[in-house]
C-alpha cells in the first residue's frame with residue numbers, strides 16, 4: 001500500500017504528540033542499533049521452533065462446508081494465498097510469512113470490552129471451540145487491485161456478538177491486532193499508528209457475510225494469515241479484514257482505522273469495493289488474480305451486493321467506496 005519508509009509528504013497524527021515522540025525514540029534506537037543486529041536470530045531461528053508447534057485448535061478442521069457460499073471462479077492455489085500476504089506487523093513486503101512464524105498464538109488472550117453487559121477476557125482457542133464452525137468460499141479483493149478466492153473456516157461474526165452481548169447503545173465494533181515489539185519486527189516502523197485497528201457498524205457485523213476466520217484451506221489459520229482469529233468481510237477492500245485480533249471493543253463512536261490514520265484521503269472507514277471509484281493513485285476497475293495473473297473486471301461490493309447493498313441506502317453522503 002505504502003512504502004516502508006516514512007512518507008515524507010505526510011506526518012501521521014500520532015507522531016504529533018509528545019508522549020509518542022518519547023516512545024518513538026526508543027524504537028528509533030532499537031531500529032538503528034541492537035534491534036537490527038538481533039533481527040536474523042529473532043527473525044529466523046526462534047520462529048522455526050515456534051512454527052513447529054501445532055495450533056491448540058488444529059483438531060477442529062476441516063469444518064463442514066456451507067454450500068450457500070459458493071464461487072463463480074476457481075479457488076486460488078493454497079501456496080499463493082499462504083505466501084503472498086499483507087501483514088505489516090511483520091514488514092511491508094508480501095514475503096513476511098517466514099517472519100510471521102514468531103507470532104505466539106497459544107495462549108491467546110482476547111479482550112472484549114466497552115459497551116457490553118460484562119467485559120471479559122477469553123482464550124481465543126476456548127472461544128473457537130464454543131462457536132459453530134463452518135467453511136465458506138469467499139472472494140478477496142485487496143485495495144492494491146489483486147484478488148484471490150479462498151476457503152475460510154470460522155464462524156459468523158453474529159455468533160461472536162451473541163457471545164459478547166453488546167449493549168443497545170453500542171453502534172460500532174472496534175477490533176485491534178496484537179502489537180508486540182518482541183515478536184513483530186514490522187513494529188519498528190514507528191511512523192505507523194500501531195496497533196492495527198479496524199471497525200464495522202453493528203449492522204455490518206451482524207450481516208450474514210461478516211465472518212470470523214479461524215482457518216483456511218481446511219486447516220487452522222496459518223500465522224501469516226492472521227492466526228488465531230481474524231475478520232473476513234469479502235465485500236470490502238482487504239485491509240478491513242484485520243488479522244490476529246486480541247481486542248474487541250463495542251463503542252458508540254466510529255473508530256479511525258489504521259490506514260485512515262495514515263492517509264485518510266486514500267483509505268476510509270467504509271472501504272466497500274466499487275470498480276467505478278478509483279483509488280486516488282490507481283484504477284479499481286479490474287483486478288489481478290493471484291496465481292494466474294489474469295486480469296478480470298472488479299464487481300460492485302466484490303459481487304456481494306445482494307447481501308449487503310441495503311446496509312448503505314441511507315448513507316449517500318458518506319465516502320462509501322474508499
Ligand SMILES: Nc1nc2c(c(=O)[nH]1)N[C@H]1C(S)=C(S)[C@@H](COP(=O)(O)O)O[C@H]1N2
Pocket residue numbers: 081084085086087088089141142143177196224225226238239240241242243244
Ligand atoms: N493486522 C493486520 N491485518 C491486516 C493487514 C495488516 O497488515 N495487519 N493487512 C490487510 C490487507 S491489506 C489484506 S489484503 C489482508 C490480507 O490477508 P491475507 O494475507 O490472509 O491474504 O489482510 C488485512 N489485514
Ligand SMILES: [Mo]
Pocket residue numbers: 086141142143144237238239
Ligand atoms: Mo489489502
